[in-house]
Amino acid sequence: xxxxxxxxxxxxxxxxxxxxxxxxxxxxxxxxxxxxxxxxxxxxxxxxxxxxxxxxxxxxxxxxxxxxxxxxxxxxxxxxxxxxxxxxxxxxxxxxxxxxxxxxxxxxxxxxxxxxxxxxxxxxxxxxxxxxxxxxxxxxxxxxxxxxxxxxxxxxxxxxxxxxxxxxxxxxxxxxxxxxxxxxxxxxxxxxxxxxxxxxxxxxxxxxxxxxxxxxxxxxxxxxxxxxxxxxxxxxxxxxxxxxxxxxxxx
Amino acid sequence: xxxxxxxxxxxxxxxxxxxxxxxxxxxxxxxxxxxxxxxxxxxxxxxxxxxxxxxxxxxxxxxxxxxxxxxxxxxxxxxxxxxxxxxxxxxxxxxxxxxxxxxxxxxxxxxxxxxxxxxxxxxxxxxxxxxxxxxxxxxxxxxxxxxxxxxxxxxxxxxxxxxxxxxxxxxxxxxxxxxxxxxxxxxxxxxxxxxxxxxxxxxxxxxxxxxxxxxxxxxxxxxxxxxxxxxxxxxxxxxxxxxxxxxxxxx
Numbered sequence: 001x002x003x004x005x006x007x008x009x010x011x012x013x014x015x016x017x018x019x020x021x022x023x024x025x026x027x028x029x030x031x032x033x034x035x036x037x038x039x040x041x042x043x044x045x046x047x048x049x050x051x052x053x054x055x056x057x058x059x060x061x062x063x064x065x066x067x068x069x070x071x072x073x074x075x076x077x078x079x080x081x082x083x084x085x086x087x088x089x090x091x092x093x094x095x096x097x098x099x100x101x102x103x104x105x106x107x108x109x110x111x112x113x114x115x116x117x118x119x120x121x122x123x124x125x126x127x128x129x130x131x132x133x134x135x136x137x138x139x140x141x142x143x144x145x146x147x148x149x150x151x152x153x154x155x156x157x158x159x160x161x162x163x164x165x166x167x168x169x170x171x172x173x174x175x176x177x178x179x180x181x182x183x184x185x186x187x188x189x190x191x192x193x194x195x196x197x198x199x200x201x202x203x204x205x206x207x208x209x210x211x212x213x214x215x216x217x218x219x220x221x222x223x224x225x226x227x228x229x230x231x232x233x234x235x236x237x238x239x240x241x242x243x244x245x246x247x248x249x250x251x
Numbered sequence: 252x253x254x255x256x257x258x259x260x261x262x263x264x265x266x267x268x269x270x271x272x273x274x275x276x277x278x279x280x281x282x283x284x285x286x287x288x289x290x291x292x293x294x295x296x297x298x299x300x301x302x303x304x305x306x307x308x309x310x311x312x313x314x315x316x317x318x319x320x321x322x323x324x325x326x327x328x329x330x331x332x333x334x335x336x337x338x339x340x341x342x343x344x345x346x347x348x349x350x351x352x353x354x355x356x357x358x359x360x361x362x363x364x365x366x367x368x369x370x371x372x373x374x375x376x377x378x379x380x381x382x383x384x385x386x387x388x389x390x391x392x393x394x395x396x397x398x399x400x401x402x403x404x405x406x407x408x409x410x411x412x413x414x415x416x417x418x419x420x421x422x423x424x425x426x427x428x429x430x431x432x433x434x435x436x437x438x439x440x441x442x443x444x445x446x447x448x449x450x451x452x453x454x455x456x457x458x459x460x461x462x463x464x465x466x467x468x469x470x471x472x473x474x475x476x477x478x479x480x481x482x483x484x485x486x487x488x489x490x491x492x493x494x495x496x497x498x499x500x501x502x
Binding site: 012013014015017018019020021022023024025026027028029031043044046047048050051052054055056057059060061062063065066067068069070071072075086089090093094097105108110129130131132134135136137138139141142144145148149151152153155156157160161162167169170171172173180181182183186189190200204206207211212214215217220221222223224225226227236237240241243244247248 | 263264265266268269270271272273274275276277278279280282294295297298299301302303305306307308310311312313314316317318319320321322323326337340341344345348356359361380381382383385386387388389390392393395396399400402403404406407408411412413418420421422423424431432433434437440441451455457458462463465466468471472473474475476477478487488491492494495498499
């Protein structure tokens with residue numbers, strides 16, 4: 001078995017253009033809220049991005065996910081109502097901190113539930129393969145993390161297909177479970193709006209809106225111990241990281 | 252601003268080969284435990300995969316991650332000891348369920364901490380941008396999920412570079428924090444072993460070992476409501492998904 005696997009894998013190499021495709025996808029992926037077009041997503045495209053999600057890593061190979069494909073306008077409306085409720089509560093939280101932040105918050109478009117042709121809820125069934133799971137014995141959240149990896153795979157595959165995805169996280173878990181008829185034991189990890197878009201933004205919308213700046217990667221690097229930073233004279237990796245700051249804008 | 256962004260993005264299109272590069276990466280990514288080679292990872296490659304991680308989606312653009320680059324043999328040994336302790340505890344849990352499962356578990360190679368030239372811990376600083384975060388008001392775990400997206404970006408970029416990554420999750424959070432000198436408030440979301448490999452397996456090791464089978468994607472799909480399955484006669488997406496089962500093996 002191992003010999004055959006070896007032979008197969010020796011043939012899997014990546015051309016420069018294929019590798020570039022991966023980076024282009026990563027750097028141009030956006031959280032889409034307001035640019036959805038009603039054009040239907042063809043089955044073959046949707047199937048590919050779902051297969052990409054299904055091939056995410058999962059702890060103990062438990063594949064804890066399901067994919068709830070939402071096309072019904074009525075169901076979308078229920079989910080949207082749950083969003084509106086949670087979003088009002090969120091705006092009030094910002095008000096309490098700072099009236100101006102509250103106003104800016106209210107001006108942000110944060111979901112495209114009704115405009116996008118398809119919504120997909122990616123879930124986690126924490127009991128799928130029994131109580132003891134390889135790799136989940138010490139860190140209990142590993143199964144939720146597996147479903148998040150499926151989200152990211154789907155998001156990237158969609159971007160490479162020219163399809164936008166927006167993650168709606170401003171929604172109470174119980175309200176989302178109710179809207180989708182989901183048992184309490186199933187965790188709805190992500191509710192995604194999916195569809196073709198008029199355009200993708202160059203930068204994340206919260207960055208463009210001046211809400212927060214992009215952190216400098218070199219300042220987020222520590223070496224061997226927490227808090228142990230190095231500068232470009234101490235460590236050639238740091239100088240390379242600084243040099244590569246323009247990477248995402250080279251395409 | 253929006254006009255300029257539009258112009259920029261109209262130019263970002265994906266060739267067939269670039270899109271194929273994304274899928275090839277997704278389908279050929281493996282959790283690597285036993286095939287690491289000691290060859291150093293060049294700075295330019297490491298820098299690119301770190302930039303890919305840094306361009307993951309993050310809730311409220313909080314970018315809650317740091318990257319602790321571990322090259323020190325002494326630090327690796329401490330982390331490895333923490334793994335051994337947690338792994339013994341895990342083996343006992345499987346014993347309690349089923350002696351045979353316990354034996355199989357002990358035969359699995361589950362980490363490459365000491366053999367891989369670089370380990371990277373990706374963390375989450377939950378208080379990075381203050382107590383109220385756009386998109387984290389209803390679901391408190393969204394910041395942890397952002398760091399998981401960074402893990403998946405790094406994992407895919409590494410695969411496209413021919414580099415293997417293994418996620419070591421069999422380790423107590425406190426023990427890992429201690430080994431890396433990390434404050435209690437920082438969550439070490441993932442501890443990754445990173446390096447070139449002798450080969451990548453065709454399939455996940457737990458699948459090859461017969462621990463669990465790959466689920467059929469079509470059976471994981473629900474429509475509009477939890478539990479509402481369709482067959483290929485009811486829904487053309489289902490028949491497409493079944494037809495595409497061979498997708499991951501076409502490269």
